[in-house]
Amino acid sequence: MRRKEPPEFKEVAPAAQAKRLRADASRNREKLIAIAAIAFAERGGAASLEDIARQAKVGIGTLYRHFPTREHLVEVVYRREVEALCDAAEELAQNNAPDVALSEWMQRFVDYIAAKRGMAHSLRILFDANSEVFANTSGMVTTALQRLVDAAVADGSIRSDVDISDISQALSGIYSAPDTPDWRDRSRRLVSLLMDGLRWGSAKSKM
Amino acid sequence: MRRKEPPEFKEVAPAAQAKRLRADASRNREKLIAIAAIAFAERGGAASLEDIARQAKVGIGTLYRHFPTREHLVEVVYRREVEALCDAAEELAQNNAPDVALSEWMQRFVDYIAAKRGMAHSLRILFDANSEVFANTSGMVTTALQRLVDAAVADGSIRSDVDISDISQALSGIYSAPDTPDWRDRSRRLVSLLMDGLRWGSAKSKM
DNA sequence: TCAAGAAACGGAGGCACCTCCGATTATCTC
DNA sequence: GAGATAATCGGAGGTGCCTCCGTTTCTTGA
Numbered sequence: 413m414r415r416k417e418p419p420e421f422k423e424v425a426p427a428a429q430a431k432r433l434r435a436d437a438s439r440n441r442e443k444l445i446a447i448a449a450i451a452f453a454e455r456g457g458a459a460s461l462e463d464i465a466r467q468a469k470v471g472i473g474t475l476y477r478h479f480p481t482r483e484h485l486v487e488v489v490y491r492r493e494v495e496a497l498c499d500a501a502e503e504l505a506q507n508n509a510p511d512v513a514l515s516e517w518m519q520r521f522v523d524y525i526a527a528k529r530g531m532a533h534s535l536r537i538l539f540d541a542n543s544e545v546f547a548n549t550s551g552m553v554t555t556a557l558q559r560l561v562d563a564a565v566a567d568g569s570i571r572s573d574v575d576i577s578d579i580s581q582a583l584s585g586i587y588s589a590p591d592t593p594d595w596r597d598r599s600r601r602l603v604s605l606l607m608d609g610l611r612w613g614s615a616k617s618k619m
Numbered sequence: 620m621r622r623k624e625p626p627e628f629k630e631v632a633p634a635a636q637a638k639r640l641r642a643d644a645s646r647n648r649e650k651l652i653a654i655a656a657i658a659f660a661e662r663g664g665a666a667s668l669e670d671i672a673r674q675a676k677v678g679i680g681t682l683y684r685h686f687p688t689r690e691h692l693v694e695v696v697y698r699r700e701v702e703a704l705c706d707a708a709e710e711l712a713q714n715n716a717p718d719v720a721l722s723e724w725m726q727r728f729v730d731y732i733a734a735k736r737g738m739a740h741s742l743r744i745l746f747d748a749n750s751e752v753f754a755n756t757s758g759m760v761t762t763a764l765q766r767l768v769d770a771a772v773a774d775g776s777i778r779s780d781v782d783i784s785d786i787s788q789a790l791s792g793i794y795s796a797p798d799t800p801d802w803r804d805r806s807r808r809l810v811s812l813l814m815d816g817l818r819w820g821s822a823k824s825k826m
Numbered sequence: 827t828c829a830a831g832a833a834a835c836g837g838a839g840g841c842a843c844c845t846c847c848g849a850t851t852a853t854c855t856c
Numbered sequence: 857g858a859g860a861t862a863a864t865c866g867g868a869g870g871t872g873c874c875t876c877c878g879t880t881t882c883t884t885g886a
Contacts, residue, residue, distance in 0.1 A: 434852055437864060460842060471866030476844065641882060644834055667872060678836025683874065 441478050443468045449489045453527040457534055461485070486534040487545060494549040497524050501556035511569035514560040515607045518583065521553075522599045525587050554580065568615030582606050648685050650675045656696045660734040664741050668692075693741040694752060701756040704731050708763035718776035721767040722814045725790065728760075729806045732794050761787065775822030789813050 433441065447468045451459035461482060465475040479485035500520055504513040528535065539546055557576060564570040586599045611617055640648065654675045658666035668689060672682040686692035707727055711720040735742065746753055764783060771777040793806045818824055 434863060436852065440865085461844090462842060465866095472844080473846085473866050474864075477864075480844095482843090641833060643882070647835085668874090669872060672836090679874080680836050680876085681834075684834075687874095689873090 437478075440468070440470050440474055444470060444475055444478060444485070445488055445492060448485050449493065449527075452486065452489060452531050456529070456531060483534055483538045483541065486531055487538055487542075490528070490531070490535065490538075491545070491549065493524060493527065494552055497521065498552050498556040501560055505560060505563060509569065510560070510564035510567040511607070511611060514564050514570070514610075515603070517556070517560055518603045518606070519600060521583060522586060522596065522603060525599075526596055528587075529591060557583075564610075570610040571613045572615075574610060579606070579610075644685075647675070647677050647681055651677060651682055651685060651692070652695055652699060655692055656700065656734075659693065659696060659738050663736070663738060690741055690745045690748065693738055694745055694749075697735070697738070697742065697745075698752070698756065700731060700734065701759055704728065705759050705763040708767055712767060712770060716776060717767070717771035717774040718814070718818060721771050721777070721817075722810070724763070724767055725810045725813070726807060728790060729793060729803065729810060732806075733803055735794075736798060764790075771817075777817040778819065778821045781817060786813070786817075 432438075444464065448459070448464050451464050451467070461475060462472050464485075465472045468475075475485075479488065497520060501513075501517050504517050507513075508516065554576065557579065561570070561574065561576060561579065565572050565574070582602070586602060589595060589599065592598075651671065655666070655671050658671050658674070668682060669679050671692075672679045675682075682692075686695065704727060708720075708724050711724050714720075715723065761783070764786065768777070768781065768783060768786065772779050772781070789809070793809060796802060796806070799805075
C-alpha cells in the first residue's frame with residue numbers, strides 16, 4: 413500500500429447495473445471474486461492482484477477492467493460475504509431450534525470477522541471513500557441478528573429481557589479484540605458464554 | 620499505497636541516538652530530508668522515493684537505510700516542519716509587535732497545514748502506528764501559540780478575554796475544511812478575520 | 827601519513843501495480 | 857449458419873517498491 417494518493421474510488425454507478433455482461437465476462441468476474449475471497453482471507457492485504465488473476469486463469473487486464481482498484485475488489489468480496497452471512501441466518505433458522513440457530517450464527521460471525529481482519533487496511537480506505545457501503549451492510553447484519561433473537565425469545569429458549577444492542581456490542585468487542593494467535597478460539601468461547609447467559613432464566617430453562 | 624499490509628513501524632530506539640553518524644552519512648541524511656520535504660509538499664503521497672533519492676544524488680539503498688519505510692521519512696519531515704514552525708514563533712516575537720507576530724505566525728500555520736495535506740495518507744498510517752508523535756508535536760504548537768497570545772495580551776494589542784482553545788479550534792477548522800482550490804486564500808482571509816476579532820476591544824484599540 | 831577495519835554507498839534485480847491496445851471471442855442480424 | 861461488430865481478453869511494458877550484497881569511503885590509531 414503505497415503510492416497512489418487519494419484512493420479516488422468513483423462510485424460504480426449504482427443504478428447502472430442495467431447492462432448485462434457478456435457470458436464470458438460475467439464468468440470471469442465470478443471466478444475472480446471467488447479466488448479473491450480466498451486470497452484475502454489467506455494473505456490479507458498482502459494478496460497480490462496478479463496472483464489472483466493468475467489463479468483465476470485470467471489476464472491482469474481483465475481483473476483491472478472489472479475492478480479498477482484494489483478497493484473495488486475488496487468491496488465486492490466484502491459485500492458478498494455479508495450477504496452470505498445474512499443468508500445463513502435464514503437457513504439456520506429454518507433447520508434448527510431458535511437458540512441453536514442463534515448460537516451457530518454467532519459462531520459464523522466470528523469466522524466472518526476473522527476473514528475481515530486480513531483486509532482491514534483496504535476496508536479502511538474503502539470506508540473513508542464510501543462509508544455508505546458499511547451503513548448498508550451493518551444494517552443487514554443487525555436485521556439478521558434481530559430476527560434470530562426474536563425467534564429465540566418468542567420460542568422461550570432465551571430470556572426475554574435481552575437487548576439487541578447488548579449483543580451487538582459483545583460481538584463488536586470480538587472485532588476490536590487484539591489480534592493474538594488464539595483470538596479465534598477465545599472468540600468462540602466468548603460466544604458460548606454469551607449464549608449461556610442468554611439461555612439462563614429463559615422460559616425453557618425453567619421447565 | 621498498496622501491498623505491504625500492517626505498516627510495522629518499529630520505533631527507532633528513542634534513546635539510542637547515542638551513535639554519531641559518519642560525516643557522509645549525516646550529509647546524505649540531511650539532503651534526503653530536505654528534498655523529501657519539497658517532494659511531499661509538491662506531490663504528496665504520490666512522491667516517488669526513487670525520485671527523492673535521485674534528486675538527492677543518492678542511491679535508493681541509502682534512502683532505505685536511513686528511512687526503512689516511507690512513514691519513517693514522513694515522520695522526520697513532519698517533525699522538522701513542526702519544529703520550524705515553533706521556532707518561527709520565537710523569531711517573529713523578537714522582531715515584531717506582538718499582534719503582528721501572532722498574525723504572521725497564524726498565516727504561516729496555514730502554509731504549514733497546506734503542506735501537510737499532501738501527506739495526509741502517510742500521516743494517518745503514522746498516526747495509527749505511533750500516535751505519540753502527534754501528542755508531542757501538537758503540544759509544541761500549542762505552547763508556541765500560547766506564548767504569542769500571552770505576549771499580545773500583555774501588550775494590550777489584543778483583547779484579554781481570549782481563550783487559547785478558541786483560537787486552536789479556529790485553526791483546526793482550517794485543517795478540516797474541504798480541499799477546494801481556493802482553500803488557501805480562504806484560510807488566509809479567515810486568519811485575518813480572526814485577528815481583527817482579537818484586536819477589537821483591546822486596550823490599544825481604545826487609545 | 828598510512829593501513830586496516832568499520833560504516834555507508836548504490837544499483838541491479840525481483841516483484842507488484844496499472845495502462846494500453848492489438849488479438850480474440852460472444853452475440854446479433856440476416 | 858456465416859459474417860459483422862462490439863465487447864472482452866490478455867500480457868507486454870513502464871514505473872515504483874524494497875532487498876541484498878559487492879564496492880567505496882571514512883575513521884581510527886599507530
